[in-house]
Amino acid sequence: MTNSPEQFGFDSLLADADADNQARQFEQETAHLPETMEEAIALYRQQIEQHHVAMLENDFEQAIAIREEAHLLARKLNGNEPGIIAHDDAPGCVLARETAAIPGAVPLWGQEGTFQMTVANMRLQVSMGGIFGIGATAMPYLGFSVRAVEYDRPFLSETGYRSFLGVSVKPEPQMDVSGFVRCVVEVYVKQELKNRLVPIAKQYHPQK
Known part of the structure; x- marks a missing residue:
């Protein structure tokens, strides 16, 4: 059995619609997150501080929730594309580098x-x-x-x-x-x- 050209066209429409739905869902999930790196770094510092407190209190559920939101932040900065730590200038790498502990100092939980x-x-x-x-x-x-x-x-x-x-x-x-x-x-x-x-x-x- 072979697929007709019409079937291929319909499949393409479905794929496009699914991609559009996923994009809209991501926009809704990340609407509260900043779009610029400067603002993102400030927020990420706050996330690290909140994460540190959660870890000290053994609130691992909250700690992981903070990590997931940080990953959403990096993905938003990356245009909703994967590869948030794919290279030195990827959003995740920049956020981590700009908020790293001073060399020699014990970092906070979540801080490199x-x-x-x-x-x-x-x-x-x-x-x-x-x-x-x-x-x-x-x-x-x-x-x-x-x-x-x-x-x-x-x-x-x-x-x-x-x-x-x-x-x-x-x-x-x-x-x-x-x-x-x-x-x-x-x-x-x-x-x-x-x-x-x-x-x-x-x-x-x-x-x-």
Whole structure:
């Protein structure tokens, strides 16, 4: 059985109508959100602050709702197109970069940032993911990665690097980002490494 030209034309009309309906629905859902990057950055700062409070209170439902709205904001800035973090100048990347924590400072929950801390006798360089991180709208806790600071000392891996995505811990009231990182790393060392850190292989040492 073959489709007639009339059928193809009808299918095209249906597809166009569906696209128009989706566009109108998106406009309604995002009507309250700003259209300019300057205004969006100001709103995103507020979203980070609200998200931080929600995480400290273990209100994960509210935290994820804030993340979803932030994603809508980025998509609106992107003309209702995907790829909100596809490149450095994509809306999600700009929002995250313009609101990132000062290097060395522990970021708020939802704020990107890098800082150092000592856990299990290791000095760590922590890179914390924000609201646009992998799986942020699906999981309570945001992901992060750690790198060794002292390459001549044992670490979590022989590469001097370890990422933690999709991890979870027992909720504790008022647990900030550094407390979360500490808990995750300590559990990993105890349960996965059996309290045995590993030497970093020479090929992964920084070149002098």
